[in-house]
Amino acid sequence: GIQVEQSPPDLILQEGANSTLRCNFSDSVNNLQWFHQNPWGQLINLFYIPSGTKQNGRLSATTVATERYSLLYISSSQTTDSGVYFCAVEPLNTGTASKLTFGTGTRLQVTL
C-alpha cells in the first residue's frame, strides 16, 4: 500500500517562530489532508489539498503532486499550535471515497 513519511518527527519552537513540516508519499493520490490533533485527541481539519497551495490565517500548505510531497507552513507560532500534525492521503482510485493512510506525525511543542 501507499507509504506516508513525515518529517521532522519532533519539533520545539519558541512562540513567534516559523516552521515547515514535510510529508512525502509513495504513490499518486486522490486526496491529501493535513490535521492537527489536540491534546484531547480531536483531529482538526487544517487543509484538504491534493495539489496546489492554500492559506488559512497563519497556516498555509503546498502540495506538489507530481513530486509526491506536501509542506505545511506555520508562521508566528503560538502555544495553542502545540500538538501532533498528521498528513493523510487517499490513494488514486475510481473516484469514490476511500481510506486515509496517515503518516507517523510531527509532534510540535511551542514554548513561551
Added chain:
Amino acid sequence: DAGVTQSPTHLIKTRGQQVTLRCSPKSGHDTVSWYQQALGQGPQFIFQYYEEEERQRGNFPDRFSGHQFPNYSSELNVNALLLGDSALYLCASSQYFNLLHGQYFGPGTRLLVL
C-alpha cells in the same frame, strides 16, 4: 451544523467482553469510516460503510464488525476484547462520490481494556 459525533467518550472493559461504539456523521455526509489510534501512532483504517454495506476493510480481524443505519449513523462492534484493543477509536464521515472536501473526524472514544 453539527459535526461528527461519537459516543461514549470513554469506556473501560475487561478482556473477553464485547463493546459497541457509535458515530453520527456530519450533516450531508453518507459515508462513515472507522479508525483505531494506538498511543503514539497515527490512526489506522478499520473499515468503511456506505449504503449500509462495508465497502473497504483494513487489516483487522473479524472480531471487529460494523453496521450502518438508514440515517447514515454507524456502530463499531469489537468482540472478545484483548488488552491490545485499548486505543482511541475515531469515526470519520465524508461524501462517497464527492472527493472535494475530504474526511471529517469525530472527537473519538477512548477504550481501555483491563
